[in-house]
Amino acid sequence: MGTCIITGSGSGIGKATAIKLAQCHYFDSYALVGRNDADLQATMDKMVPYGAEVKLFNIDLAYPERIPELVASVNDTMGGIDCLLNIAGYTDPKSLLTTTLDSFDLTYRVNVYAPFMFMRESVKYMRQKGGKILNVASTAGMTPRPGWLSYASSKAALISMSETLTAELSEYGIMVYCVSPGRCATKLRKRLAPDEDPTTIMQPEEVAEVICNLVNPNECCLDGQNIVIRKVMKK
């Protein structure tokens, strides 16, 4: 059982995953991380009926230097850290010549530096008894996406980090997973493809289902690889 940290749990895949995990009773307690109190509270309200102990942590991941204090607080007040789900993401789709340094930097702060900081700080506590880390990357990190320079490259970085840390953290009994969802009906997707009908693509609950299968304590064979999640749509 134990404690699970979920970033980006106020909406989209993070929210769907938090609720699904509570339904599955894989953990006793959850640290929900996001930057909108009302959104986090809404997620929590759907978890509590399943007996989950939930704590909310409001933080803007554009400032990853605040993460060590947050992780220490989770460890100290929630009985340790057993699982970390880096789900939060940010995108500002632009072509090379219109991408500003500030935009590029913000994308990397949320999509790369924040997961890095969450992993570094959590491992300090997880390494004694092992655990699981799961990073949500994107198929954009695997194939060329003109106009998505900062987002696609940041997700490529997250895929690479996951593979590196699978080997580096193996001694501690920490398994590192990486999933790359394809088109999924989230707020972030809406920024990437504003004209797309969200009802025609994969839903956050379907990605959450896959994540829960990986986080399942009995799962022990699928870490260390970039798992692509794409839905076969019915005609």
Add this chain to the structure above:
Amino acid sequence: MYTLILLSGGTGTRMHNAVPKQYMLLAGKPVIMHILERVDQIDRIAEVVVVCANEYVSSIELMLNQYGVRKKVMFAPAGDTRQASVKSGLSLVKTDDVVIHEAARPFVKVEDFDRLLDEKERNAIFGTSIPFTVVRGHAQVEGLLTRSELVNVQLPQKFETRLLKEAHEQASKEGVEFTEDAGMVFKYFPETTIAICPGMDYDIKLTTRIDMLAGEQIYDDVFRRRK
């Protein structure tokens, strides 16, 4: 309870590297941190004395913080010889029993430390049989040695602190140098039983560049859980 003296005074001359081997990366992690992380999990080891050159103290302290090591770690200055370094570390030991280990032997598991501490004799070492034939001599063969009577001495080792301190005092007075501590204790306290626990073939000492290459394979085989 035990204090671990972790010898880390090597200068890396045989590695032909500006950075001593105990601070080089093995499996992506500084060699010295492999043992410090594992010892952090052993409750019977109350504290650690790292014996090293003063110039490395601050970088080791930084690594201890970065890796989240919670055990109390103290520092003693390295001596000119291994024996002097052990004696330097012993000066900070307050527990009744002490474990001696070297940072350049990073492949000792928590279970191996536990096995040594579980040994009922207070003085104990790890030893393996010698897989090759040896003779006595320098430029020419001067005599025979019986392989079956010899033991490859490994670390870690454990000793009653009082006994080891007295042995070091005696050796200092006589000006005698020993290359390891079991032989020294045996020399001055021959009536004391020093148990030999079955050693580990993976417990090699990183000395040369080839050892570092082999060490990556040993780490993969012994410690990486993802097979």
